[in-house]
Amino acid sequence: MSPLVRRLDDAGSTGLLVITAAAGMLAVTSVAVTASHGGFVNPGTALAFGCFIALGEVVRITLPGGRDAAPIALAGSLAYALLAHVNRDDVEHDALQVVAVVTLAMLVGVLPHIVARRAPSVDALARRLLVVGFVAAAFRGTGLDERTQGLPGAGIAIVMICIVAASLGVDALLAAAARLADGAPFLAVLRNEARALIGIGSAIGSTGALIALAATIMGMWALPVFVIPLLLTQFAFRRFSAIRATSLQTIRALSRVTELGGYTETGHSRRVSDLAVAVGRELGMSDAELLDLEYAALMHDIGQLSLAEPIPGGATVVAAPNEQRRIASLGAEVIRQTGVLDDVATMVEQQAEPYRRAHDTDHIDIPLGSRIIKAVNAYDDLVGESPEVSRRLEALERLRLGMAYEYDPRVVDSLAKTIGRSARF
Amino acid sequence: MGPLSSRARLFVSAVVLAAAPLPVIAAWQGHAGLRLRDLIALSLLFVVTDSIGTRGSRDLATIALGSVTAMAALPLVGGWGAILLACTCAFDYDPQPAIKRLFNTSQMVLAAGGSALAYSLLGGREIEVGSFPGLLVPFVAALMAHCVINGLLVASIVSIHQGVPLRIVFQGTMSGSVAGYFGYGLFGLMLAVLWAKPGADVGPAAALLVLLPLFVARWAYEQYAEQQRAYDRTVRTLIAAVETKDLYTRGHSERVSVASVLIAREIGMREDRVDSLRYAGMLHDIGKLGVPTRVLQKTGRLSPEEFATVQLHPMRGLEMVREIEFLDEAFAGIMHHHERLDGMGYPMGLQGDEIPEFARVIAVADAFDSMTTTRSYRGARSVENALVELRRCAGSQFEPHMVEALIAAVEVQGWETETTPLFPTLDQVAPDPMPVGARYYDHDDPTEYVAGRNAS
Known part of the structure; x- marks a missing residue:
């Protein structure tokens, strides 16, 4: 699996634990309280929304970056939280009933996944429940629902947009907290999550608001009718996700041409890219930058294809600096020809540049990605597939010797931390 | 417009x-x-x-x-x-x-x-x-x-x-x-x-x-x-870069892909399969990277061992691209594009309908492009001439209705033989130029194929 879609299997993700526990407590409380108050208010409406949410859970999707999402289920849940009338009749369920209905629907919707032996992603479920809880509490728990009734049309629209925006913020915060395990800075993680959520999240939120508003006229028909556009959007996101994955698989496959041609060691580009992405994440790079870094690391040796004779063992670290630079720029030239990977080409081009040249006091315009590839590539050239700890330490020591001139000290530190943390590298 | x-x-x-x-x-x-x-x-x-x-x-x-x-x-x-x-x-x-x-x-x-x-x-x-x-x-x-x-x-x-x-x-x-x-x-x-x-x-x-x-x-x-377009461009460019290893096949993969799509459209293939075929055409020779340059550029007849390494290239190619999930049917196309209807092809010697449809399409497109481009040892055949040659081999080597499909498509839409190379500057760093009068073994040319086979 790619480092980008790696699940948080490492221990120590307390954020994830807290979120799951909070969601679990909320779920149990809501069901218990609703039951003790004599069951559901407007049971027909509750049942309709419940079925809808359960179906939405069945057709959940995976977004780029391995993020689980259930747009239909979340839109239905938000609509139920924001619902005021069905066919002009008031609906009077409270915030806890909203959470209870969503909880039960989620449990039903998860069943088919379990039967099909797909793991239900607990963190995503927990987050959805907490976001719905937040919206229900903010709208129904504070009397905002009563006050909105008197507003003119534009006012209602603005209140809804504000609620949708707030729910997005909460969702991003929760997602960031749940992912905080790779040693990356919190703000960088938050920024990544917010970017990943803003598009599909605002479509989900506004669809929820639209269903709630339209139910006044359309009744329950608002659910199936208004969800079709969201289905199309979900379809587009899925296709996007798929072509993203295909691109990555293709570049991975094609990056092996240097191995097949005898220019580099087996698995070299793949190892460099895995390690480079881990280091980049630790240094707080964004998802988009990480993807570029992954591509660049996979293709960093592609310039070697132009060499008449392979370098022994493919280790560029032993080649003369000028030769290294020539390979880098040949590779960059190839990548630049695609016309769509300019940042990747730049990373590859600068990978052989020393961090700081003599007499050059402040030479920092080398992209971070290039500095990472330079250090990681050297590390892998020295260690290779060898699992020996002594050899790893030796390689790190050698990088440290070149620190401040050849290699960026921050990158080498981060590399050492990453290697220390995970047994994979 | x-x-x-x-x-x-x-x-x-x-x-x-x-x-x-x-x-x-x-x-x-x-x-x-x-x-x-x-x-x-x-x-x-x-x-x-x-x-x-x-x-x-x-x-x-x-x-x-x-x-x-x-x-x-x-x-x-x-x-x-x-x-x-x-x-x-x-x-x-x-x-x-x-x-x-x-x-x-x-x-x-x-x-x-x-x-x-x-x-x-x-x-x-x-x-x-x-x-x-x-x-x-x-x-x-x-x-x-x-x-x-x-x-x-x-x-x-x-x-x-x-x-x-x-x-x-x-x-x-x-x-x-x-x-x-x-x-x-x-x-x-x-x-x-x-x-x-x-x-x-x-x-x-x-x-x-x-x-x-x-x-x-x-x-x-x-x-x-946008991502789809980017993907397309990336694959094409990387293939072109790989081709710089072989002076004589420059642009070949791209053109085989184009010709395969022409055939597929003519025989009414479903659009999503055409997409997959397009990539199969582009990637069909990727395994040639595993064939030593020495063999690819050898002048004169190949020894049986050398010929065996050439025969391995479709399998090498498959091995490389196997993890690209969506290619799916394209795998078979890459693997079997050198099979012949009469069972004399490689790597498996499949016969007639045993050969996957994608492979039969690519085989025709592959031979067509090989014949209509200039090789260092011979000039290009004219398009008409190459089509006649394909027709001659139809039935034994190629699926006749696919050959006819190509002929029909080329008649309507024409055919551009030489495309401008993407990497003209890489010429300087490419391996030694061909000695005058020397010749490569061209594994795609149907007439060459028989010669190679006889040698083994």
Whole structure:
């Protein structure tokens, strides 16, 4: 699996634990309280929304970056939280009933996944429940629902947009907290999550608001009718996700041409890219930058294809600096020809540049990605597939010797931390 | 589009003439109570959404967003109002020649007229509490009418202009756009429901809430289309880079891919399979990287051992690309593109129908390109000459109806033999130039193949 879609299997993700526990407590409380108050208010409406949410859970999707999402289920849940009338009749369920209905629907919707032996992603479920809880509490728990009734049309629209925006913020915060395990800075993680959520999240939120508003006229028909556009959007996101994955698989496959041609060691580009992405994440790079870094690391040796004779063992670290630079720029030239990977080409081009040249006091315009590839590539050239700890330490020591001139000290530190943390590298 | 032919101009004139009376009648009906305030607000929205919607290439992402407003108009301002609204299409912010603007506006007016007719015939009216689900039937009918009329008119002009049969163009436009049309049309219904919400009239502010998911939907499709284009370019470039190892096959993969698609279209292959085949064609020789350059560039006959390494290249290729999941059927194409119908091919010696369809297509395309390009040891054959040669080998080496498909496609669309190399500058660093008079063993040339086989 790619480092980008790696699940948080490492221990120590307390954020994830807290979120799951909070969601679990909320779920149990809501069901218990609703039951003790004599069951559901407007049971027909509750049942309709419940079925809808359960179906939405069945057709959940995976977004780029391995993020689980259930747009239909979340839109239905938000609509139920924001619902005021069905066919002009008031609906009077409270915030806890909203959470209870969503909880039960989620449990039903998860069943088919379990039967099909797909793991239900607990963190995503927990987050959805907490976001719905937040919206229900903010709208129904504070009397905002009563006050909105008197507003003119534009006012209602603005209140809804504000609620949708707030729910997005909460969702991003929760997602960031749940992912905080790779040693990356919190703000960088938050920024990544917010970017990943803003598009599909605002479509989900506004669809929820639209269903709630339209139910006044359309009744329950608002659910199936208004969800079709969201289905199309979900379809587009899925296709996007798929072509993203295909691109990555293709570049991975094609990056092996240097191995097949005898220019580099087996698995070299793949190892460099895995390690480079881990280091980049630790240094707080964004998802988009990480993807570029992954591509660049996979293709960093592609310039070697132009060499008449392979370098022994493919280790560029032993080649003369000028030769290294020539390979880098040949590779960059190839990548630049695609016309769509300019940042990747730049990373590859600068990978052989020393961090700081003599007499050059402040030479920092080398992209971070290039500095990472330079250090990681050297590390892998020295260690290779060898699992020996002594050899790893030796390689790190050698990088440290070149620190401040050849290699960026921050990158080498981060590399050492990453290697220390995970047994994979 | 280039300048229109006189037939195309005639068609445009007919469409304009057919559409012209509608707005006049609609305006004349106006005193019967058009809701002017709503109509003006909708018009503004129409121009804004449609202007955003008409940019970019033709696919799901770019179905005119104006159709959203056009559909919302039916329950809000009635059929005549919808026709008047369609006229505002003429004010789109989109630099286009006057004749295109005139045609687009006319076809929008006709589509609005058709959908209005469908809507009212099936009992469509204004929205009120209790209108649903009854109103869904006329609305969906109107949506389909709009979609079909729009698609037919656009397909007709393209068909007349480019000389491609109407049926094919129409299928092409429809297959990509029906789902999108349906989805965007329902956004129109959302807009209408909220706009007209009796009791608490949300009015034009509804547009704010509806536009948000609409733009996200569009953005998502754009992202997808962009990523798809990026993927295409990346694969092509990387393949071209790999080919620099072999001077004599420059551009070969790209052209084999193009020829394979020509054959596939001619034999009526499904579009998603054609896509997969396109990549299979591009990647079919990737395994040659594993064949030592020494062997690839050897002058004279290959020894049996060397020939064996050449025979391995399809399997090497498969091994490389196996983890690219979506290629799926393409794997078989890459693996078996050197099989022959008579079972004398490699790597498995499959016979006739045992050979996967993709492989049979690629085999023809591969041989065709190999024969029509210049090799260091011989000039290129003419296209006609190569086709004759393919026909000669049909039945024994190639699937006859695929050879005929290629001949038919090349006759209609022509064939460009040499493409400009992507990496001219890499010549300086490429391996030693060919000695004069020396020759490579060309593993793709059908006549060469027999020679190689005899040697083993």
